[in-house]
Amino acid sequence: MGLPPVVAGLFVYVLFTHYGPFGSLNLLFTVNVMVIAQVLLITPIVVALTSSFIEGSSKPVIETAEGLGFSKFKTAALCISEGRASLFSVVLTAFGRSIAEVGAVSIVGGNIQWKTRVMTTAIMLETNKGNFSFALALGIILLLIAFIVNAVASLAVKEPKHD
Amino acid sequence: MIEIQDLKKIYGERTVLSIPSLRFENGSSTVLAGANGSGKTTLIKILAGTLKATDGNLTLPQKTRYLPQQSYAFRGNLIKNITLAGADENTALHLLETMELAHLKEKKASSLSGGELQRLALCRVLAQKCDLLLLDEPTSACDAKGTEIVLNAVKAYRAENDCTLIMSTHSPLLATAGGERLIILGDGEIAADGEPKEVLTHPESDWAKSFITGWKI
Numbered sequence: 001m002g003l004p005p006v007v008a009g010l011f012v013y014v015l016f017t018h019y020g021p022f023g024s025l026n027l028l029f030t031v032n033v034m035v036i037a038q039v040l041l042i043t044p045i046v047v048a049l050t051s052s053f054i055e056g057s058s059k060p061v062i063e064t065a066e067g068l069g070f071s072k073f074k075t076a077a078l079c080i081s082e083g084r085a086s087l088f089s090v091v092l093t094a095f096g097r098s099i100a101e102v103g104a105v106s107i108v109g110g111n112i113q114w115k116t117r118v119m120t121t122a123i124m125l126e127t128n129k130g131n132f133s134f135a136l137a138l139g140i141i142l143l144l145i146a147f148i149v150n151a152v153a154s155l156a157v158k159e160p161k162h163d
Numbered sequence: 164m165i166e167i168q169d170l171k172k173i174y175g176e177r178t179v180l181s182i183p184s185l186r187f188e189n190g191s192s193t194v195l196a197g198a199n200g201s202g203k204t205t206l207i208k209i210l211a212g213t214l215k216a217t218d219g220n221l222t223l224p225q226k227t228r229y230l231p232q233q234s235y236a237f238r239g240n241l242i243k244n245i246t247l248a249g250a251d252e253n254t255a256l257h258l259l260e261t262m263e264l265a266h267l268k269e270k271k272a273s274s275l276s277g278g279e280l281q282r283l284a285l286c287r288v289l290a291q292k293c294d295l296l297l298l299d300e301p302t303s304a305c306d307a308k309g310t311e312i313v314l315n316a317v318k319a320y321r322a323e324n325d326c327t328l329i330m331s332t333h334s335p336l337l338a339t340a341g342g343e344r345l346i347i348l349g350d351g352e353i354a355a356d357g358e359p360k361e362v363l364t365h366p367e368s369d370w371a372k373s374f375i376t377g378w379k380i
Binding site for chain 1: 212227237
């Protein structure tokens with residue numbers, strides 16, 4: 001979880017560079033390798049948070065389900081259903097982490113216009129060029145996207161009122 | 164028949180349960196009583212299969228249903244909580260009526276009080292047939308009326324289903340009227356075992372005597 005993003009990006013770069021073990025795949029400076037770098041960064045976070053959730057809040061669900069003679073599959077499905085709010089927050093944390101990523105995606109993607117330039121690398125570039133208004137506009141759009149995704153996810157997991 | 168031989172549960176250097184031999188006849192009803200930490204929940208969890216014994220042999224029936232000490236409310240209303248356990252809506256409604264919860268059937272289960280939730284959790288367990296029914300302190304959050312409702316519901320269930328009942332409790336009412344046999348556990352061992360009236364009036368050990376005195380029956 002504490003893996004520095006730039007180091008992750010550097011590691012993936014070394015793997016997929018021309019002289020690296022996967023150089024023949026020609027994935028460097030493509031969206032595909034950016035996804036690989038993101039997966040490397042996000043997976044430990046998702047695993048750690050999900051594991052923490054299962055250890056903590058799933059215990060009473062598992063105990064109750066076992067007491068009712070539910071199969072392991074049904075118990076797992078119930079844990080996911082009962083803990084959907086927590087699992088959604090894990091997904092949102094991973095989403096938030098990945099859309100905010102700059103270092104790793106810059107290294108492996110190259111920030112190439114119309115190819116591998118994403119909002120975060122574009123914000124960095126435009127700020128460095130002095131185009132603050134453009135960078136600010138991109139930042140606001142990025143914030144809005146994050147806000148909308150969070151809002152939709154919160155509504156999706158909310159239990160309907162019955163009283 | 165349920166048979167226990169040389170059952171032990173040890174955590175580190177601490178033996179929390181040690182039962183050399185114990186038998187429960189098919190169709191019998193037994194109440195386990197004892198102070199906090201006496202081993203009641205440990206024994207029930209081992210019988211339910213949710214906890215592994217450190218040592219010992221167990222002979223258990225095929226179908227066991229277990230009510231944990233901590234009640235859990237699934238998402239949805241009371242009817243949905245019971246149908247999740249495999250019952251149809253009519254059975255769910257009948258169980259809620261037995262537990263005097265029918266007037267709350269459309270409410271979210273998470274909005275129930277502690278005693279109401281405990282009775283709902285028991286409805287889920289009683290929605291299924293079984294050979295062995297294990298209830299871990301089924302009335303810990305209930306008042307006197309709630310305890311009586313639970314007692315009557317369990318009796319009605321056993322009248323329809325010939326199952327063995329093992330129930331743990333702190334309640335003097337359940338200890339006296341909950342079963343044909345009363346076992347008092349102390350420090351993980353059996354301190355008294357027999358008919359409730361006999362155990363309560365002539366406890367075998369000093370430990371059982373001091374525990375019963377605390378009830379002031």
